[in-house]
Amino acid sequence: MGEARDGMWLDDAAGRLVRPYTVSNGRTRPTAHFDLLTMVMSTGSQPKNDLGPDHAQVLGLCGxxxxxxxxxAHVRLPAVVTKVLLSDLVDCGALTTRAPRPVATASPSDRDLLEAVLHGLRKRL
Structure with a gap:
């Protein structure tokens, strides 16, 4: 798929030959909720119907x-268009999603953390 397939849809001077919203059939709202940090991964199940080359490219990335x-970033499409493609793949069972895990935060008064930051800054100066 990679570079050979990209060559069909990209032109060095003009850029992408197929307009982004053509890829999503003009849809701008995904059927599933995605955050930019939502993790997606292939389920190993192939879509029952052929969704197109962009869907196949996205599915290939999500091993x-x-x-x-x-x-x-990999498919060089706006995030909203990518989310539409991903939601199509989730709807047909080819992808699964996981919300990003929240990072444990230290309390603002954590003296040890603040001292470690101060020590690190002094070391760099």
Missing amino acids: GPMSVAEVA
Whole structure:
């Protein structure tokens, strides 16, 4: 798929030959909720109907966990268009999603953390 397939849809001077919203059939709202940090991964199940080359490219990227933002960067499409493609793949059971895990935050008064930051800054100066 990779570079050979990209060559069909990209032109060095003009850029992408197919307009982004043509890829999503003009849809701008995904059927599933995605954050840019939502992780997507292939289920191993193939879609029952052929969804098109862009869907296949996205599905090929999702062999392992990958964020929505990473997928959008790889396929060179706006995030909203990528989310529509991903939601199509989720709807047909080819992808699964996982919300980003919240990072444990330290309390603002955590003295040890503040001292470690201060120590690190002094070391760099």
